Amino acid sequence: MVSRSGVGRGVLLLAGAALLLGLGAGYARMGWQPLTIPPAMVAEHGALMTGSFFGTLIAVERAVALRQWWTYVPAWLCGMSLLALLAGMVSAAFFLLAVGGCGMMGVFGWLLHRYRSFPFALMAIGAALFAATWIARALGAEYRRVLPLLMGFFVLIIVAERLELTRFLGLxxxxxxxxxxxxxxxxxxxxxxxxxxxxxxxxxxxxxxxxxxxxxxxxxxxxxxxxxxxxxxxxxxxxxxxxxxxxxxxxxxxxxxxxxxxxxxxxxxxxxxxxxxxxxxxxxxxxxxxxxxxxxxxxxxxxxxxxxxxxxxxxxxxxxxxxxxxxxxxxxxxxxxxxxxxxxxxxxxxxxxxx
Structure with missing residues (x-):
């Protein structure tokens, strides 16, 4: 068992910083720069928002519910991609996000094996799409080409969460x-x-x-x-x-x-x-x-x-x-x-x- 408040707050701070810098990078791309954002981060506005922020948020949400120390690892990996981007290590950030996605696959796969539930199958497939997105980016694919993979991840995760949250109402x-x-x-x-x-x-x-x-x-x-x-x-x-x-x-x-x-x-x-x-x-x-x-x-x-x-x-x-x-x-x-x-x-x- 792990303390939800201490570990959760640390990951939440990384996610919050990624959100703030991601929004700042988005503004900078439009010619308005309220914050001093490194050029590498401006170019990776998409990675900041979808990976460093949303990837961390989705992973920590599941970890908090499970309260197992190892389930926090994907959240920390996605959160640490922010630090890699701050250091200008873009390829390292993609690698961390890809490994974080593989970690989410492991968490959802474990839940699927344990509960044999359709929503967890969707989550595992979604996590695979997330990992594939950042592997493709690390190999040089443009965002436009990997966007369907990333969008598919969010659709499957959200549909699965809605099914999970409302399962007791029947369908x-x-x-x-x-x-x-x-x-x-x-x-x-x-x-x-x-x-x-x-x-x-x-x-x-x-x-x-x-x-x-x-x-x-x-x-x-x-x-x-x-x-x-x-x-x-x-x-x-x-x-x-x-x-x-x-x-x-x-x-x-x-x-x-x-x-x-x-x-x-x-x-x-x-x-x-x-x-x-x-x-x-x-x-x-x-x-x-x-x-x-x-x-x-x-x-x-x-x-x-x-x-x-x-x-x-x-x-x-x-x-x-x-x-x-x-x-x-x-x-x-x-x-x-x-x-x-x-x-x-x-x-x-x-x-x-x-x-």
Whole structure:
């Protein structure tokens, strides 16, 4: 057994630093530099956000739940990629992320062997895609080529977590069959993009999974009851918005033609979909990582979430129209994400310690 608060806080500090520097690198790429960011980190904005931040966050979330010392290793490996990037050792950062992904495969594989659960199978496949992403980057592949692998990782992890969190509410067998088919199409779409550079099948599969989640995620229909709490309504709203952004991602992927369309697709997915799920789950994750009992919810969380999604709309309009709205939208996204993080951590630290 390990102390959740001490180890969790250390990893959370690395993830928080990666988020701050990742946002700063994103601003620098647009010509505005509020922080002094090393050039290597500016070029690796994607690695900072998806690997050093999200990779660490996802790995530590699972480690905290398991409370086994070895399950923290993938989180530390992903977090240490930030230190490698700070030192200008980009290849070493990719190596750490790849090994961290392999470590996540080991954790999820162990859970699959122990519980024989479909969500853990999805998580293990997702971790394999994460590891493959950074192996490919270490071998010189461009982000554009490995992006479907990375997006596939997030889709599978998020779908698996939603299945795991709502499993006690039950799900129709036919719905699971549909989901299994859609996941197969996602994997087919990844292969089509990697070997034939065709995004359409992958994009349609992403949108279809967004539609499936809107239809079958138990949290969305459970919250329609009058007895639903403010926390449940907030969580369900964030989930629904995130799933809606998957549909937007599908449209941009199918009809966009490179350039700013590519930028719009990337941010619709990672800010719109992935961060919406962070906004939804963060009220549970932060207290668990910090060794607290309860939920880090406050009604004020609606404000930063609204800023982030409103900023994303402005950014996408700026992408499509080629206007300075891109910069203003990006500024709002960053402010929303940082304020959300500060509010959630502050709220979590006010909760009683977990026994």
């Amino acid at each position: 129709e067998r036919q719905a699971l069959r549909w989901l299994l088919g859609l996941i197969g199409i996602v994997l087919l779409g990844i292969g089509m993009e990697l070997f034939a550079e065709r995004w359409q099948i992958f994009g349609i599969a992403l949108g279809s999974i967004g539609g499936w989640l809107l239809r079958y995620d138990a949290a969305l229909w459970a919250v329609r009851q009058r007895s639903a709490s403010a926390l449940h309504r907030y969580t369900a709203s964030m989930l629904a918005v995130g799933y809606g952004w998957l549909l937007v991602t599908m449209g941009l992927t199918v009809f966009g033609q490179g350039g700013f369309w590519y930028d719009a697709t990337v941010h619709a997915f990672f800010v719109g979909f992935v961060f919406a799920l962070v906004f939804a789950h963060g009220v549970m994750i932060a207290p668990a990582v910090l060794g607290r009992a309860g939920y880090a919810f406050t009604p004020f969380l609606w404000v930063p979430c609204g800023l982030a999604h409103g900023g994303l709309l402005l950014r996408l309009l700026g992408d499509v129209l080629g206007t300075p709205l891109r910069l203003w939208g990006s500024w709002l996204i960053g402010v929303g994400i940082l304020v959300y993080g500060l509010l959630v951590v502050r709220q979590a630290l006010q909760l009683p310690r977990a026994q």
